[in-house]
Amino acid sequence: xxxxxxxxxxxxxxxEVPAQSDASLLQSMEQAGxxxxxxxxxxxxxxxxxxxxxxxxxxxxxxxxxxxxxxxLPCVCVALSDxxxxx
Numbered sequence: 001x002x003x004x005x006x007x008x009x010x011x012x013x014x015x016e017v018p019a020q021s022d023a024s025l026l027q028s029m030e031q032a033g034x035x036x037x038x039x040x041x042x043x044x045x046x047x048x049x050x051x052x053x054x055x056x057x058x059x060x061x062x063x064x065x066x067x068x069x070x071x072x073l074p075c076v077c078v079a080l081s082d083x084x085x086x087x
């Protein structure tokens with residue numbers, strides 16, 4: 001059994017997601033009670049843009065919104081490792 005991945009948001013919220021989860025990072029954040037801004041949930045608008053401080057994610061769908069270096073779109077990615085985010 002694979003241990004869950006730890007996600008730290010804004011240095012004060014810490015939650016776990018199952019390793020190899022099919023849920024998007026945005027869905028996991030919402031389930032953990034993290035208030036997240038979003039509109040399209042498909043990588044088009046960029047409203048959920050979040051800064052990735054450390055860790056690795058994989059995109060399930062290629063984002064259409066502009067994503068600056070160091071930022072991710074949680075609506076269309078999943079965690080591959082423990083993460084630290086600024087949201």
